[in-house]
Amino acid sequence: MALRHRRQHFLPGFGLTLGYTVLYLSLLVLFPVAVLGFKALSLDASVYLNVLTDPRTLAAFKLTFGAAFAGAFLNLVFGFVVAWTLVRYPFPGRRVVDALVDLPFALPTAVSGIALTTLFARTGLVGRILEPLGIQIAFAPAGVVVALTFIGLPFAVRTLQPAIEDLDPEYEEAALSLGASRLRIFISVIFPSLKPAMLTGFALSLARALGEYGSVVFISGNMPLRTEIISLLIMGKLEQFDYAGATALATLTLLLSFLILLAINIVQWRFSHKARQAD
């Protein structure tokens, strides 16, 4: 380590590359974020109070965070089944399915939005089946959950997949030969070793869902108090040139998302800490 430290500037280009990195980062990211920060601090408290007491804002916060949690949870469940299948059960066409899992990541959100809306609308392929059952997806809060599940899927699958690959099937076989039931094996053998990956997958798909805009605006129908997400509310404030309101809303959203992800990170850190102590 000491040796490495002494020859740290052996290679050329340190000043140039670091300078360029810092300059580009500052111009493109740090200055704009700092401007929002200054604007947020210079706002009168009444602006925040107005935003926070607006029933539309509260409804949007509830929907955005609620649907994001629901979507991330669904992704955890289905993402686990998909990842498990892809790792453990070879079936014809597995490689194609495996590649297709990344589709929501590669497909522009506007395209996902109109495709999901058409699929789940009353006249759509799936909506037509659900409609007589009294289930409305498109233009309802459920539509938001569907869109956010779609968007977050690759994040959940791609974090769980390597963790499942690392599991040693021998432990499960041992448990099975000792007479454990499948449920028991899942709860006491598989789940504990996948917990950190599950949490990461949950956090990633949640983070993505909290900011998602494109796929949601089409399927939600954007009804105030019912299916309006925060991003759309910010968009509305911008269209009315209410930059103070937009700043307050953006700041509150960023803070709340940050706190939630920080909490998940702390739980994660405690998991890995405990695991290390157990070793």
Add this chain to the structure above:
Amino acid sequence: MLHKPKTARWPGYCCIFITIAFLTLFLALPLTIVFTEAFRGGIAAYIAAITEPDARAAIFLTLLASAVSVPMNVLFGLAAAWALTKFEFRGKSLLLTLIDLPFAIPPVIAGFLFILFLGTNGVFGPWLQSADIKIIFAVPGILIATLFITFPFVARELIPLMQEQGQDEEQAAISLGASGLKTFWHITLPNIKWALLYGAILCNARAMGEFGAVSVVSGHIRGATTTMPLHIEILYNEYNFAAAFAVASLLTLLALVTLVIKSALEWRLKREKRLSAEEPAAEEGVIP
């Protein structure tokens, strides 16, 4: 070898069934719908929808956004990865975190940042106005917002790989008298080319598909400041579904091509990693 306990097969079939059903509903059906809706009006209508002047302008602007963001962020990614992986310095982990910042900011808020920064009432507003430069609600705003959104993609792929590869090869080249640029070109670049391409492909897909951030700064002037995703939105809101899906089908093709290249590259990167992991083991095997 002990005899394996006999395991039932139904859980496997169940898992495969749930996976196929779930992915059909969420991935295969939306994908199919894009193409069936796009061709609903026949091939002539499809071609008309993607060649009309506004659509052509949108395609051009989307290509421009990608042509600006990919090289800029590749250059940044290379510089950042070189500085962060070949040298030790204070504040390194802070810099690493800051590079990921654009991923943590919702696209609509990202667009709003640039309205505050460069808009008429923004920090540089008066100055830009006196110089008669229009950025927000014009093409430059779209390009800057796209740059911001796609900012971390290349750097994120390169940094972990170059970290892992270390700097021994570069140091050897330099001590043998090669110039810095030559070392980079002949030693570093061949080592990272697939990861670089991987990052660039992801950057390109996101640049062409970005919606929220671009929507905020675009001003939605048809045929002038609309990218393909924004053009799709306009057509869709006009109930011109066939045309909306026709333009969407082009972006879907792009996504499919991206996926094919992506999985080919992943396969290659995995193989290279496996080979480099096997190498020392093979050498050890020779010694006795």
